Amino acid sequence: MLPASATWRNSRRSVRSRCMEVRAFVPAEASLCHIRIVPAQASPEGVAAGAPANGQKKEGGPGEFIPPALPGDIMDILFLLLVFLLAGMVKGVLGLGLPTVAMGLLGAVMPPAQAAALLVLPSLVTNLWQLFAGPRFGALLRRLWGMMLGILAGTLLGAGLIAREESPWPVAALGLTLLAYAVLGLARPALRVPPRAEPWAAPLVGLATGAVTGATGVFVIPAVPFLGALGLGRDDLVQALGLSFTVSTLALAAGLAWHGALPGLLLGQSLLAIGPALLGMALGGWLRGRVRAETFRRGFFAGLGLLGAEMVWRALA
Numbered sequence: 043m044l045p046a047s048a049t050w051r052n053s054r055r056s057v058r059s060r061c062m063e064v065r066a067f068v069p070a071e072a073s074l075c076h077i078r079i080v081p082a083q084a085s086p087e088g089v090a091a092g093a094p095a096n097g098q099k100k101e102g103g104p105g106e107f108i109p110p111a112l113p114g115d116i117m118d119i120l121f122l123l124l125v126f127l128l129a130g131m132v133k134g135v136l137g138l139g140l141p142t143v144a145m146g147l148l149g150a151v152m153p154p155a156q157a158a159a160l161l162v163l164p165s166l167v168t169n170l171w172q173l174f175a176g177p178r179f180g181a182l183l184r185r186l187w188g189m190m191l192g193i194l195a196g197t198l199l200g201a202g203l204i205a206r207e208e209s210p211w212p213v214a215a216l217g218l219t220l221l222a223y224a225v226l227g228l229a230r231p232a233l234r235v236p237p238r239a240e241p242w243a244a245p246l247v248g249l250a251t252g253a254v255t256g257a258t259g260v261f262v263i264p265a266v267p268f269l270g271a272l273g274l275g276r277d278d279l280v281q282a283l284g285l286s287f288t289v290s291t292l293a294l295a296a297g298l299a300w301h302g303a304l305p306g307l308l309l310g311q312s313l314l315a316i317g318p319a320l321l322g323m324a325l326g327g328w329l330r331g332r333v334r335a336e337t338f339r340r341g342f343f344a345g346l347g348l349l350g351a352e353m354v355w356r357a358l359a
Contacts, residue, residue, distance in 0.1 A: 135338055136335075142223065146349045154216050155204045159309070192248020223350075224350060
């Protein structure tokens, strides 16, 4: 039998070798080798050896952790930047679509809660830009405040659904939402909301939009069809969409944080995505005068529908 000191040295050597393996899969900021493993008998809090740290799930023996599913290597970072470049370009051409495109593409390769966390800062910055670019912020806020309160309440109540990463239903719900939005975008039904119905309909639409946002991270259903049916002028509609998306983004961030699904590392990567999103918007603005908007719109919604259908099939297969 080895003496106690030799056993402890061998344990430290084993842990060090595992750390070298883990370091290849996670970024330096999230390296699990910074965790000091303390024997159970020496733990000041009396915590059993091998207990998971920082909410990480444990598999195997003591001290063995699964690295977080974060885009850590250079290819993942490049993919993230390209997604937000494309999403910003769509927004630059159509005036909307950044959260929808980003959630659709990111949600195809990672849990929707993680995709939503990466979306927060680019969506907030670009939608604030859209919101304050118009002259009628105060008038629109007075008209739509009931809808905004509904969005806030619905998102906070529904955010627990998207945070359930072990369930396939958030992916299926995201796919169904993208598919429904694509069908509406291609069909372009002529909807009108009578002025007398707006005061009571707006809060209900906001609540439904918040529930969909909390479950999927997508802000557009049914807010976009409802705002389009109010008979607003083009500039007012663009600014109203910016108001709705800004409130949805803030509410989603609050809901994710409430359920512990907004870690600091993801916020750092979300900050990194702001530049490509703004560059994409500038490219989209340049492209808008050089392509047929109707052709671009149909291609956008057709691609969105295919992506949504694939996500539903994958989640339920």
